[in-house]
Amino acid sequence: MADDEVMAIARKLVAPQHHPVDSADVGVEIIRVTGEAPSTYDIERVLGAMKSVGDRPC
Numbered sequence: 818m819a820d821d822e823v824m825a826i827a828r829k830l831v832a833p834q835h836h837p838v839d840s841a842d843v844g845v846e847i848i849r850v851t852g853e854a855p856s857t858y859d860i861e862r863v864l865g866a867m868k869s870v871g872d873r874p875c
Contacts, residue, residue, distance in 0.1 A: 818859045827866035
């Protein structure tokens with residue numbers, strides 16, 4: 818999964834209407850964006866990016 822896809826998913830899921838978010842939510846969004854089953858690594862990348870995105874305005 819490309820870095821820009823990771824950040825786009827993270828930004829979307831950090832939005833207030835999406836809290837709380839778990840790995841299942843991330844997996845569903847990865848499938849929606851990429852059309853492929855998410856790997857554990859990609860889910861962890863998005864969760865990490867969400868922490869980064871959440872620390873600054875989008």
